[in-house]
Amino acid sequence: MRLIASDLQSGVERLGEMIAGARVIVPFTGAGISTECGIPDFRSPGGIWTRNRPIPFDEFVASQEARDESWRRRFAMEEVFAAAKPGRGHRALASLYRAGKVPAVITQNIDNLHQASGFAGEHVIELHGNTTYARCIGCGQAYPLDWVRHRFDGDGFAPNCTGCDEPVKTATISFGQIMPDDEMRRATALSQACDLFIAIGSSLVVWPAAGFPMMAKNAGARLVIINREPTEQDDIADLVIHDDIGEALGPFVAN
Structure with missing residues (x-):
């Protein structure tokens, strides 16, 4: 059942429950996760x-x-x-990665901040x-x-x-350039194998990358979308948080 969080606190609490109950979490990140780091979006x-x-x-x-x-x-x-330094969103995902919940992150970003936050390079799937x-x-x-x-x-x-x-x-990867085969294959496999897929800071309009949340949902995963603005995939998500990404993910940064 889709739930659009009525306020940030309730959204964070529900997200925490979903994270606690998940076995394999796959984050998918877009430009919005890096804006608090000083990198403008597109x-x-x-x-x-x-x-x-x-x-x-x-x-x-x-x-x-x-x-x-x-x-x-x-x-x-x-x-x-x-x-630019990793923000709260990057650090929260890195905490889940170190805890063994996140095998890898799929990202549309090109800024290297996931690696800087603690992800091993081979576990950052850079679509772009x-x-x-x-x-x-x-x-x-x-x-x-x-x-x-x-x-x-x-x-x-x-x-x-x-x-x-x-x-x-x-x-x-520029407009009109072929998407990287290996990264697309790995992102596909992860999307189909996870039980919780979290799309973070992406407008979900750039294809084929925007297909991964839907792919995960169709494979049986719960889908969470965290983005300031509505996306075209909000209707299929199990939880939608329309709020600041750093505020939404900050509570999950391990001390």
Whole structure:
């Protein structure tokens, strides 16, 4: 039976009961979990995409100008990403991970904050990649951001790979870029195996990632959605909390 929490306290109490009774919990996180960490989201008023049109993958590949602009934007955000620390939501999920309740987290985020909160890297399933390093789109060679910055600042152009001469971009998934097969397979398996799936801070409109909550629900899991704004999947959730994510998950941070 769906329950939209009438207030934060009742929602947190019900969530605590569901967590206590769950055997395998799979969190699914979106940009909303990181906003209290100082990282702006993409879609809401004032978000990144209201100020800058996203650069699709095919445009990045085809245009040196688009690649230059992509890296200019990334380095303009460097202080924001570098200063961000895990928030209460990240720390609460890490507490459940250390307690053995959470085998891994599925995330749409690219900020590396789940790893910083205590998740082992192999237990963070990054559907949209990671912005803290770069990768050649041809051979897959990884590069540190400092390597890119040195070359970008040197001649003003986004660099190509030293091995295959293909463009180097942040290790993120852009619009029009193929989703990572391994991460999609792992996220599918986790969604179908858990008994509690918690969608946190996601608008649940970006597909195919938005399909995982529904997949978990269809496989028999209870579904919790924690998001400030309503989502299109609220109607199928067992519990919906429309409130601040840090406040909702803060009580589950282990001391």
